[in-house]
Amino acid sequence: MPTPQEILDELRKVKYPGFTRDIVAFGMVKDVQVAHRGTTVLLTALSAKPEVMARIVEEVKAIVGAMPGAPRVDVEVEQARPRAAAQAAPAKSAVPGVQRIVAVASGKGGVGKSTVAVNLALAMRSLGWRIGLMDADVYGPSLAMMVGAGETVGLTPERRIVPLTRHGLRYVSMGLFINDQTPVIWRGPMVAKLESEFLFNVEWGELDCLVLDLPPGTGDAQLTITQRVALSGGIIVTTPQELALLDVRRGVQMFAQVGVAVLGVVENMSYYVCRRCGARHAIFSRGGGARLARELGVPFLGEVPLVSQLREGADQGRPLVAAAPNHPVAELFKSIARQVVVQLGDPASPS
Ligand SMILES: Nc1ncnc2c1ncn2[C@@H]1O[C@H](COP(=O)(O)OP(=O)(O)O)[C@@H](O)[C@H]1O
Ligand SMILES: [Mg+2]
Structure with a gap:
């Protein structure tokens, strides 16, 4: 099974749509968990539009799913929660x-x-x-x-x-x-x-x-x-x-x-x-x-x-x-x- 670090490295291939930068560089990947049940990637939505987010989720699933030994991939998306002061x-x-x-x-x-x-x-x-x-x-x-x-x-x-x-x-x-x-x-x-x-x-x-x-x-x-x-x-x-x-x-x-x-x-x-x-x-x-x-x-x-x-x-x-x-x-x-x-x-x- 790939390690969280290996998955994170792989996720650098996912570009933020319209940018040459990847989602890791944008700070979108909050967490990668590897368990027997499967792999969970936690993304933060930043300011992305829903359709942009959907594309990113699809790409993350495809790229992690294609890694050798990766069983099941779940992608969770949390809305970026600004602090109370930020709001x-x-x-x-x-x-x-x-x-x-x-x-x-x-x-x-x-x-x-x-x-x-x-x-x-x-x-x-x-x-x-x-x-x-x-x-x-x-x-x-x-x-x-x-x-x-x-x-x-x-x-x-x-x-x-x-x-x-x-x-x-x-x-x-x-x-x-x-x-x-x-x-x-x-x-x-x-x-x-x-x-x-x-x-x-x-x-x-x-x-x-x-x-x-x-x-x-x-x-x-x-x-x-x-x-x-x-x-x-x-x-x-x-x-x-x-x-x-x-x-x-x-x-x-x-x-x-x-x-x-x-x-x-x-x-x-x-x-x-x-x-x-x-x-x-x-x-x-x-x-x-x-x-x-x-x-x-x-x-x-x-x-x-x-x-x-x-x-x-x-x-x-x-x-x-x-x-x-x-x-x-x-x-x-x-x-x-x-x-x-x-x-x-x-x-x-x-x-
Ligand atoms: N790479 C370095 N080599 C030698 N002196 C340095 C180096 N980096 C900083 N300094 C010196 O260390 C002190 C603190 O640097 P400064 O840039 O003012 O730090 P900060 O802005 O983080 O408080 C200054 O006197 C600066 O000239
Ligand atoms: Mg200074």
């Missing part, structure tokens, strides 16, 4: 002129989420896309430093915010408008609400993709943003420690809850390259991120090593991909960007 939330809006929005999330701070966001944004730009970068991590103003933004933001006559341009990226942070006197109530979900409004008041112009550096964590504040903004996909940044990896599950769940496909997991600070001998040293056990991504059915985008140039560049407002585009780690970010861009080639979300 009350307003409909997701698109940002005019912005083709796609990708959110970069992490379970906690300090894993390199902003470092990945800025270098990924630059790498996507090097592939020819028009990219914007929004720092939604108001209380960790690292991004402003990383892109070397120090000046004030301009306003159009209609009082819309004009983003700064840095290294060819259009960049804005609500942090630029927050100072020491800003009231403490500007925290958590409240800030998240303001942030998503803020996003719509920026004169982005035409963008192929806006990269959103979410605040660290996968709680209500992050959920609020993902609910309000029409996202094309999410990226999860983690480090190889067990605890950080655990958070990846929460990240995947958060995006699944709002029906957003996870474009992949990036493992940062995966290993250390010795400056003298060039050998790679693992600091934590290797391969955890890739294994977990496989288990959760989301793409693994790559392992970024610990390199001092990543931090030094960030501190000087010269991110690595802009400062040293031929550095092996810059090439690595370009490979991650290619995988993201290929996935985003599709329309924003299933209808």
Whole structure:
């Protein structure tokens, strides 16, 4: 009898009708159970129309039924159940002129989420896309430093915010408008609400993709943003420690809850390259991120090593991909960007 993992792998052949992406990548497969009586595949309906769902169910039955040793296949479909808060939330809006929005999330701070966001944004730009970068991590103003933004933001006559341009990226942070006197109530979900409004008041112009550096964590504040903004996909940044990896599950769940496909997991600070001998040293056990991504059915985008140039560049407002585009780690970010861009080639979300 095939194992649940083998069945899950097989289910990747089922494309979401009208898309090149498969139902596993869309987060539609909730569970696969194998018992003597037969195999049960639990799907979540996301926003699919009934006729689309019926086609998917037929294909799942056919493909699993054709596996050697697969006895009987049951497919159960549950309606995606938004949380109570999600039901009350307003409909997701698109940002005019912005083709796609990708959110970069992490379970906690300090894993390199902003470092990945800025270098990924630059790498996507090097592939020819028009990219914007929004720092939604108001209380960790690292991004402003990383892109070397120090000046004030301009306003159009209609009082819309004009983003700064840095290294060819259009960049804005609500942090630029927050100072020491800003009231403490500007925290958590409240800030998240303001942030998503803020996003719509920026004169982005035409963008192929806006990269959103979410605040660290996968709680209500992050959920609020993902609910309000029409996202094309999410990226999860983690480090190889067990605890950080655990958070990846929460990240995947958060995006699944709002029906957003996870474009992949990036493992940062995966290993250390010795400056003298060039050998790679693992600091934590290797391969955890890739294994977990496989288990959760989301793409693994790559392992970024610990390199001092990543931090030094960030501190000087010269991110690595802009400062040293031929550095092996810059090439690595370009490979991650290619995988993201290929996935985003599709329309924003299933209808
Ligand atoms: N791969 C890396 N190699 C070296 N330093 C890194 C790497 N990734 C992040 N850093 C450094 O670690 C610190 C935290 O990274 P940051 O991107 O600000 O994390 P987060 O946004 O998750 O809080 C920063 O000083 C950054 O320059
Ligand atoms: Mg950050």
